[in-house]
Amino acid sequence: MILVTEGKLPIIELEGVNQRYTLGGHTIDALNNINLSIFKEEFIMVMGPSGSGKSTLINVMAGLERPAAGTVRINQEELSTLSDRDLCQLRRHTLGFVFQFFNLHPVLNALENVELPMLISGLKRKYREPRALELLRLVNLENRKNHQPHELSGGEKQRVGIARSLANDPEVILADEPTGDLDSAIGNEIMTLLRSLNQTHKKTIVCVTHDEEMLKAGMRLIKMEDGYIISDSYL
Numbered sequence: 001m002i003l004v005t006e007g008k009l010p011i012i013e014l015e016g017v018n019q020r021y022t023l024g025g026h027t028i029d030a031l032n033n034i035n036l037s038i039f040k041e042e043f044i045m046v047m048g049p050s051g052s053g054k055s056t057l058i059n060v061m062a063g064l065e066r067p068a069a070g071t072v073r074i075n076q077e078e079l080s081t082l083s084d085r086d087l088c089q090l091r092r093h094t095l096g097f098v099f100q101f102f103n104l105h106p107v108l109n110a111l112e113n114v115e116l117p118m119l120i121s122g123l124k125r126k127y128r129e130p131r132a133l134e135l136l137r138l139v140n141l142e143n144r145k146n147h148q149p150h151e152l153s154g155g156e157k158q159r160v161g162i163a164r165s166l167a168n169d170p171e172v173i174l175a176d177e178p179t180g181d182l183d184s185a186i187g188n189e190i191m192t193l194l195r196s197l198n199q200t201h202k203k204t205i206v207c208v209t210h211d212e213e214m215l216k217a218g219m220r221l222i223k224m225e226d227g228y229i230i231s232d233s234y235l
Contacts, residue, residue, distance in 0.1 A: 009076060010037035011094075011172055011204055012061050017070030019056055019227075030056040031067070032227040040171070043198040043205045045215050045235075048224035054208045057224065058174050061206070062095055063087050075171075092121060096165030096203075098194075100177035102157040104149040110136060110160045111145040117167040135163035139193060155186035162193060166203075173197065175207040179214055191217040 019031040030053050038044060038061075046054050059065040060072060063079045072079045074094055079087060104113045114132040115125075123131075136142045139159040149157055158178060165173050175194065179187030195217045197203045207218065215221060215235065223231045 008039050010039050010073075011075060012036075012038040012206075013071075013073040014061060015071045017060060017067045017072060019053075019060055019065065019067050029227050031060065034060075034070070034229060036061075036222070036229065036232070038172070038204065038206060040204055041198065041202050043195065043217065043219045044207065044222060045218035045220070046206065046208045046222045046224065047210065047212075047215070050210070051226075052224040053227040054224055055176055056227075058176050058206065058208055062097070062174055063091050092117070093168050094171050096168070096170040096173045098158070098161050098165050098173060098175035098178045100180040102149070102154075102161045102181075104157055104160060104164075106149055109146050109148050110141060110152065110156075110163075113149070113160055114163045114167055117164060121168055131167065132163070135166050136160070138166070139163045153186075154182050155189060158182065158186075158190050159193065162190070162197075166197070170203075172204045172206065175205065177208055177210065179209065179211060184211075184213065187211065187214065 014034050014036045017031055017034040021028045021030060034057065046057060048054050060067050063072065066080065074090055077090060082090065105116065108116065111132050114135050115128045118128040118131060133142060133145065136145050139162055141156060141159050141163065144152060144156060152160065179190050182190065191214050194205055194207065198205045218235055220234050222229055
């Protein structure tokens with residue numbers, strides 16, 4: 001059934017989703033009967049102990065992993081019905097990703113790292129570079145555009161990562177522990193930036209965290225334990 005809130009259809013929807021892995025002859029249930037709807041302009045925090053299924057949830061809702069059972073939809077497209085090519089296209093233009101360890105290309109400078117998703121999408125350079133500069137300006141890093149990752153601080157690397165996540169103007173930003181490798185002060189700056197993207201630029205944010213201090217940026221909290229959603233409430 002498609003859930004509707006205030007007349008809106010969900011951007012991302014999971015119904016009866018299970019995911020399991022086999023390790024050393026043992027089966028691990030990483031997700032158990034997940035039912036979840038994410039709507040436009042929400043800022044959702046996903047929290048739980050290590051091994052609770054947070055990152056698996058992000059990977060499944062993004063189509064990076066196919067679930068063992070259940071249905072995942074992005075903008076009403078059922079992912080299991082899509083070819084790998086079509087799934088890649090849908091993901092490329094709907095989702096942006098922010099990672100704990102930044103995942104910047106080490107030999108590219110900040111500008112080139114932000115351009116990379118646009119290059120992969122086939123956008124011509126005359127359009128890529130102005131867009132990348134605009135995004136670096138948005139995260140206050142235009143003056144570091146020619147610096148490679150090893151020349152940037154952790155907070156600067158994450159801001160480049162956020163700029164890169166916006167390259168193809170996605171509807172949804174999926175952030176997996178974006179402050180996990182940063183100190184609390186810089187982590188707060190990153191969460192403030194994500195909150196601005198949500199409030200000012202109307203991006204839907206789904207953010208995995210283990211840090212309760214970061215919850216104040218969000219508007220909805222999903223708590224996970226042993227692969228289950230144990231609570232889902234507005235903050």
